[in-house]
Amino acid sequence: MFSLTELLSASTHPGYSRPCGFPALLLTAFLFCRIIKTVVKTFKYFFGVRFEVKGLENFEVEGPAIIVSNHQSILDMMGLMEVLPDDCVQVGKKELMYAGTVGLIIYLGGVIFINRKSTTSAKMVMAEVAKTMAADKVKVWVYPEGTRNCTGDLLPFKKGAFHLAVQAQVPVIPVVYSSFTTFYNPKKNLFTSGKIKVEVLPAIETKGLTSGDVSDLTDRCFRT
Numbered sequence: 001m002f003s004l005t006e007l008l009s010a011s012t013h014p015g016y017s018r019p020c021g022f023p024a025l026l027l028t029a030f031l032f033c034r035i036i037k038t039v040v041k042t043f044k045y046f047f048g049v050r051f052e053v054k055g056l057e058n059f060e061v062e063g064p065a066i067i068v069s070n071h072q073s074i075l076d077m078m079g080l081m082e083v084l085p086d087d088c089v090q091v092g093k094k095e096l097m098y099a100g101t102v103g104l105i106i107y108l109g110g111v112i113f114i115n116r117k118s119t120t121s122a123k124m125v126m127a128e129v130a131k132t133m134a135a136d137k138v139k140v141w142v143y144p145e146g147t148r149n150c151t152g153d154l155l156p157f158k159k160g161a162f163h164l165a166v167q168a169q170v171p172v173i174p175v176v177y178s179s180f181t182t183f184y185n186p187k188k189n190l191f192t193s194g195k196i197k198v199e200v201l202p203a204i205e206t207k208g209l210t211s212g213d214v215s216d217l218t219d220r221c222f223r224t
């Protein structure tokens with residue numbers, strides 16, 4: 001069994017690709033996130049993007065949880081910095097790790113990388129996370145659409161996040177970003193000033209649910 005700390009550092013996990021020996025532990029992630037949050041929060045004024053955050057109290061559930069949110073573009077990451085709990089790691093595609101400086105930031109920020117091209121490997125990593133997130137007392141943020149989508153609508157949810165919640169028997173907390181379509185051009189990656197609403201919704205319990213309930217749980221979260 002691998003702890004989250006191991007998953008974030010020099011894992012020898014067969015389905016997990018993180019260069020060995022690089023000390024990106026949870027504490028590093030925590031400290032690093034603090035720095036990035038401060039920088040991004042300062043820069044948002046320069047970019048003219050404003051945020052209206054609601055429901056932050058819904059993060060105050062006891063113990064770990066799975067957070068799921070929609071994912072429209074890199075702009076989400078600015079909103080993320082407004083709400084990201086200190087005790088939270090994120091799940092991301094492994095290609096991000098190789099994205100130069102951004103990859104390094106993401107790596108140090110404590111992202112758990114999955115290989116979307118290998119269902120078996122992605123499931124294996126998520127199963128390890130499910131086993132250890134309680135001991136590590138962390139929340140795990142997953143983008144259940146599995147890719148960026150800037151149409152103003154939601155893509156169907158993939159079920160990994162919900163399997164994870166059921167396996168770990170932890171609540172799911174949905175987070176919703178309002179649509180960027182009015183001020184963001186995804187093709188050119190350009191945006192004008194605008195306001196983004198970010199709402200943290202009440203937790204959905206999974207205690208007592210089994211793998212047979214995952215589809216219903218996925219639908220329920222999709223509809224909220």
Ligand SMILES: CCCCCCCCCCCCCC(=O)SCCNC(=O)CCNC(=O)[C@H](O)C(C)(C)COP(=O)(O)OP(=O)(O)OC[C@H]1O[C@@H](n2cnc3c(N)ncnc32)[C@H](O)[C@@H]1OP(=O)(O)O
Binds near residue numbers: 033093127
């Ligand atoms: C502040 C510091 C800064 C640092 C931070 C900066 C920000 C960084 C932010 C980074 C942002 C990064 C943002 C990003 O990078 S977003 C992209 C990466 N994230 C994701 O892809 C997450 C969402 N994807 C999933 O959950 C997928 O389901 C996975 C990837 C797991 C598999 O997808 P795949 O397409 O291969 O397969 P499938 O979904 O058709 O599923 C196939 C079958 O398997 C079942 N199944 C699925 N999972 C599990 C499981 N765990 N245990 C048991 N079973 C499981 C499932 O029910 C289905 O069976 P059935 O139901 O049909 O019978």
Ligand SMILES: CCCCCCCC/C=C\CCCCCCCC(=O)OC[C@@H](O)COP(=O)(O)O
Binds near residue numbers: 036077078148149
């Ligand atoms: C000029 C823009 C200013 C935006 C401010 C960004 C805030 C900086 C904070 C953190 C460091 C950068 C993190 C960038 C993370 C990008 C994550 C991302 O968007 O990955 C795409 C992936 O999910 C899905 O990939 P595909 O849509 O399937 O391919």
